Amino acid sequence: MQDDDFSLFKSEIRGVKPIQHDRADTGKPKADRARIATLRQAATVREGSLKVDGLSDQFVIDVGPEDALNWARDGVQEGQMRKLKLGQISFEGSLDLHGMSVEKARDTLWEFIAEATKLEVRCVRITHGKAVRLDGKRPMLKSHVNTWLRQHPQVLGFTSCLPKHGGTGAIYVMLKRTMLDGRDE
Template sequence: MPDDVSLFAQQMQGVRRIHVDHADVGKVKPNRMVQQMNRKNALESVAKAQVVDGLSDQFVLDVGAEDTLCWARDGVQDGQIRRLKAGQVVFEGSLDLHGMTVEKARSTLREFLEEALRLEVRCVRVTHGKAARLDGRKPMIKSHVNTWLRQHEKVLGFTSCVPRHGGTGAVYVLLKRHMLEGRDDY
C-alpha cells in the first residue's frame, strides 16, 4: 500500500508551479472617502431627477388600477368638469404612454402638452393604462400621470374617460388656452 507522500507526488506529476508572491483575496475594497463621494453624488443626482421639466416625482399619489381620477384647479366650473367626465368635451389629441418607463413617459407627456398648448387645443386624452404590477403595488404610470397633471400650470382639470375612450386607463385633460386672453380664466 503506497504512502500518502508518494500518492501525492504521483497525482502532481506534470503539474507546473505558479510563482506569485501575493494572494488574490477577491474584490478590492474602495477607499472610504471615495465611497462617501459616490454616495453624495448619487443622492444629488436623485434629487435632480425628482424634478424634470417642472414635473416632480418627490411625492407621487398612488392610485389603484380601477380608481377613477378626477381633479380640477380651484375656480374651474363644476359643470365643465361634469361635461368632461361624461365625455362631452371633444378631445383633439391623444397620447398613449403604455410600456414606457417613468422617465420616458414624463418627457413624452411634457412634449405632448406643450404641442397641444401651442396649437390652442382645449382637451386631450392621455392613455396611461392601469397595469397591475408584479410586486402588488399600484399602477406606476397611472399614479405618476395623476401627480404630474396636477403640477402642470396649464392643466385646468382632468378626469377618467368614459369606457369607449379607455375608462379608468385614460384621462381627458382640460387645458388652458391663450389665443383669446381671458377666455379660459377660471
C-alpha cells in the same frame, strides 16, 4: 574688484550649457475660454439627467388600477368638469404612454402638452393604462401621470375617460388656451 566679480560669476555658472534656440517657453497655452464654456455646459446636461420641467416626483399620489381620477384647478367651473367627465368636450389629441419608463413618459407627456398648448387644443386624452401588477403594487404610470398633471401650469383639470375611450386606464385633460385667456378659468 571687477575681476573678482567676473571670476565669481564664472564659477557660479560652471557646467551651464548655452540655449540652442532663441524662443522662450511661455508655459501652458492659454485656455480656450469658449471651448471650456462649451465643455462645462455639456457636463451639466448629461444623458439621463432630469429635465427641469416643474414636474416633481418627490411625492407621488398612489392610485389603484380601477380608481377613477378626477381633479380640477381652483376656479374651474363645475359645469366644465361635468362636461369633461361625460365626454362632452371632444378631445383633439391623444397620447398613449403604455410600456414607457417613468422618465420617458414624463418627457413625452411634457412635450405633448407643450405642443397641444401651442396649437390651442382645448382637450386631450392620455392613456396611462392600469398596470395591474403581479407584485400587488399600485400602477406606476397612472400614479405619476395623476401627480404630474396636477403640477402642470397648462392643465385646468382632468377626469377618467368613458369606457369607450379607455375607462380608468385613460383620462381626458382640459388645457388652458392662451389666445382665449379669461374664458378657460
